[in-house]
Amino acid sequence: MNKLWLIIQREYLSRVQKKSFILTTLLTPLAFLVFFVFVGFIMGYESDEAKKIAIVDEANMLRKAIKDDGNIFFTFPDKPLDSLKAEAARGEINGVLVIPPLSDIQAKEHKLFYYSDEQLSLDVESAIESTIGTRIREYKIAEMNLDPKVVESLRTSIEIDPEPIADDAEDISSMRTAIGAGLGFLMGIIMYMGVFIYGMMIMRSVMEEKTNRIVEVMISSVKPFQLMMGKIIGVGAVGMTQFLVWIILIPLVSILVNLVFGFDPQQMQSPGMGAAAQMDPDDMQGKIMMAMQELGSIDWWVIVPLFLLFFIGGYFLYSSLFAAVGSAIGDDIGESQSLTLPISIPVLIAFYIMMVSVRTPHSTLAVWASIFPLFSPIVMPARLAFDVPWWQITLSLVLLMATVVFFVWLSGRIYRVGILMYGKKVTLKELGKWMFYKN
């Protein structure tokens, strides 16, 4: 036990004290933020080219009044079309937009003509369409003598509020579903990345010990199983440390960036959501309040410990397998491909099931995948926010823990043979045989 502790300490400290670890741990949140801001900036990039467009409104539907849209400036010159075309050709204006009269006040489609030598960009085109469209709508409302308020009231925004059948059950809002899905997806991704990043880290480290030939010195002092477990636990602690730092750093950095640059990353992240921008500010406020309320109403005290349990289970399960594979291969990283593939496949399948499960958390696929131990560490966390029945959680956990014990034992059997085996190309079949070797 004392020796195991020494090994854990070394595995942990030798990684945490590395400059590269400190740098990645501190810089990753920053890199993420820079990435999001950058992507947001690119996605939100609007044409910065000023466009001067002359409008020839043949039926005077716009009444010579239109709002300039961003960099597009509209004018209503009283000049004949030909001289305007000539101006456009000389480059004094960018183009001439001709609005013919409506053939019929109830026309559902209307064609405008745009004269220009320049290509009309998508951005500008959609901007013109929506501005002119709004103005024509207003024109029609006026022409038909309709009350704008009445017309506005024709639009109904639909929202579904799920209600439980039993009266005493907790009432949840639709927001809950979205938040649950987001949370589930986040947890699923963390599991997936954790398994791969730290599993690979363990595999590489086992290979290193083997090619370094330190391993024989080590196991003349400690048991191979102790060495393997020490490594798995030590690296696991490294992962936990990293997550903890990120959990603290990411909100901190985003607040800081907000203060310094004065923009809201939330909006930068979703520039495509024009609807949100057009939403009534009061309504927006309400939505945010509701989201906060929903976040508060989630059973964090249930979800977080369960997530940790599944994380630990999944981590031990897969990292022990990675350790076994690492012990079987020497310094040839290419050789590892064929052996890591059987481990990667269930992880990948689980990842895709997880993506489906956040949308349909109670489908047969989601339920059984979240109970099957090779998938459950990734799929179950994705469902946790959706009131999973306790029998499913319990069954899943019990199966997972039993599988963890079995796989760790199995990996230990392979590991103890593998680390002393040199110069032999190892196949999966060979690994199977090693399990049954005597000590």
Next chain:
Amino acid sequence: MENILELTDVVKNYQTTKAVDHVSFSMPKGSIFGMLGPNGAGKTSLIRIITRITRADSGRILINGIPLNDDHPEEIGYMPEERGLYKKMKVGDHLIYLARLKGLSEKAAKDAIHQWMDKFEISDWWNKKVEELSKGMQQKVQFIATVVHRPNLIILDEPFSGLDPINANLIKDEIDHLRQQGTSIIFSTHRMEQVEEICERIVLINRGQNVLEGNVREIKQAQKQNLFRYNLAGEVPAGVLEGKEVIDHTPGSLTLRFTEERDSNIFLKTLVDAGAYVQGFEEILPSLNEIFIRTVQSQGMTIDQPINAPS
């Protein structure tokens, strides 16, 4: 004399090969013991059993009269043939780590390591990373790691392979000191000539079997062929070689085999009386290498690999 190590009928089979085939031998406390045999004879398998890296299929192993158990690795210092260290660790931290895994407290480890590093005049390496050291420097560190916890039994597998002559001598000297303090040492090697002068007792292993065991001097005496070499200045007087078994005759040197040991002196007198000037006279004892080949052949066995094949 009490035995530090006693093996009785130890067997270890791998999937297709018999690595250790009913080996028995014993090793007196405080001796330097040679475990000799060609590559692949089963020496490393035996060592791995003694160091508890693997288990024997059957047989009994006693250390100081106590059956081998999980506490014994702390009493053993093992330097494997394939040696390595964690490249990124600092020398001091690395040695402390290995010493603590052998059961030393942090303070005891530190003190002992400082002593050894002072002795080897490498104290200023404490904060250097292992990867910054040269091969020869790493060998010193490795040797310290093997002996730092004051083991009762030190096992050195091919200790001189890859060792430069300076370090080899250094280790030979230190081994001698340790033996004087009562430590028992096993040398395992296929380079028999390297340990001939160091070892008091040997066991010869071939194909997993113990082919010969005993005191080096006694074995040599028992196996000697009454070969004698005479170093002469000038020609061999005519007629003296009649009826003699000449093994080798080069200018200035003459080697003969006698049926009786004492005949060598009679021939010496004959030479002198015939007017030859004898500058030197010595008995030629067989080398361990020769003894090994002869023993193996006399037992009708074959040797898997040439004995002096570089490893």
